[in-house]
Amino acid sequence: MKKARLATAWLDGCSGCHMSLLDIDEALAVVAPQIDLLYGPLVDAQEFPQDIDVAIVEGAVSSHDDLEKIRLIRRNSRILVALGDCAVTGNVPAMRNSIAVKTILERVYIEGADIDKGVPTEVVPTLLKQALPLHDVVKVDLHVPGCPPSARMILFVLKELLEGRIPDLKSSARFG
């Protein structure tokens, strides 16, 4: 059987959703033979590959870097899964959305800094005006809310996707 080409990505989030993915424990051994994990925080790959079957994305779209990444992921993937509240609603990263970016940066890098006061202009990606859920910027095929979604739910989603179905999470998934 042809293995499914899987990628995961971590945008503006805490990595808790990836942790929850790893929490499927022994089921990893069941899932592993059916997938090729080609990109994500769990593997060492520099560029997002072409021709991905399922991309599972954690985190909100918060910076121009995130925006470019999610657009590339969308272009190269058949099914895009928004994993967890940050990807689905903006969640905690979106708590900054009512504050001007300039105010936040000054608070962190000038008021909050002991040395080298100054807003960085290099290396650190520039922030978007607001942290956005994935579906605000690209088409999302499946939303898996939860902070984080339970390992059981993630396993169910994986199994369904590997069977070629988009699972129906209505009434089983919950924000938060």
Next chain:
Amino acid sequence: MQSAASQRLQTFDQAFVDSVIAERTGRPGALLGILQKVQEHQPAQYLPTEVLEYIAAKTATPLSRIYGVVTFYALFSLAPQGKNSVCICRGTACHTRGSRDLLEQAMMRLGLQQDQDGETESLSVTTPDGLTTLRTVACFGQCALAPVVEVNHTIFGHMNERSLQKALETLDLGGPLS
């Protein structure tokens, strides 16, 4: 003994408020009429906290209910109003015909600061000297005359930068405009 409360009552005409309340008590919707009459009678056309507290006590109305009514209706003000009033319509028709620019022009002319976000949905600001209040409304209902500006209760239609400037020059600002 003169309590602090009775001293505060000096900031408004208690006898007038009493008479307005006496006149309307028991009528349905009395509160709205009382607030309106009292605001009209106030020198700076507004409802100070002390008046609201007095009316609440006198009519046995909860404070939060009074606050709800006062902040629901656009005609009531909790801050002193200037003797001049300038009102710019921000309805759809006026907006498409440039009322945002007129608002900015009026603010600049009167020396008022734009809100930090720049997006002021409904605005009511009074100049620091207390002479002029600039407000926006959602719609005057005079869309055929868009953009519409009201200056001291006269409605001007088809306003542009020049005609607004002229209208603003009629305001009594206690000195020449800068």
Next chain:
Amino acid sequence: MSSQITVRIDGVLCTATEGETIFEVAEANGKHIPSLCHMEGVSSAGSCRLCLVEVAGIDRLLPACTTPAQRGMAVTTTSDRLSSHRRLALELMFVERNHICAVCVSNGHCELQALAQSLGVTHVRYPYNSPRLSVDVSHPRFVLDHNRCILCSRCVRVCDEIEGAHVWDIGGRGIGSRVVADLDRPWGESQACTACGKCVQVCPTGALVEKGYAVEEMTRSKAAIARLAVKKGATP
């Protein structure tokens, strides 16, 4: 003496007392209609629009909590059309303010969250409004977080009708509406508040909470307030 009438709810004949609302008749006959503003023991507000039902012969949807049951009425409480309207109403509540369930003390015990789950809301289709809102921590025992308020007005009604203090009301208008204490004072400075906590017990979200609870810890007893109302004979 009010007379008995019969109405049909989802095809089932139900007996009702004239003057009872569709909501009351449905509940009495074991039909649960979703709602966020309705609460047993206090008057109805009809503000959340989740209890909308279909009534045969009437095109528009009617709120069950404020519509009196009438002789011969045929009511439908679940349909695709109703579900889609209810989902819409819920999603608009989510976008209006900042509901961050993950950091909310009511997470897991929230009526808004539970309803979203039961109506199959896995994401919100509209852009978030992300308003800048305050949190009032001035009261020694309680907190009012405007970010999580859906303006159901349960607190307003329970404080007025059961406690008799009428600390709360809704100030402002439209999108700018806020729950206010007295003349929009910090809650802790309210002269009217008796610190009874009834408003906290009936809040459907995490807007009114007790201090000292961490995420997911805040539970409430709406039913206790309803029982109290019945004892007081305050049920309208």
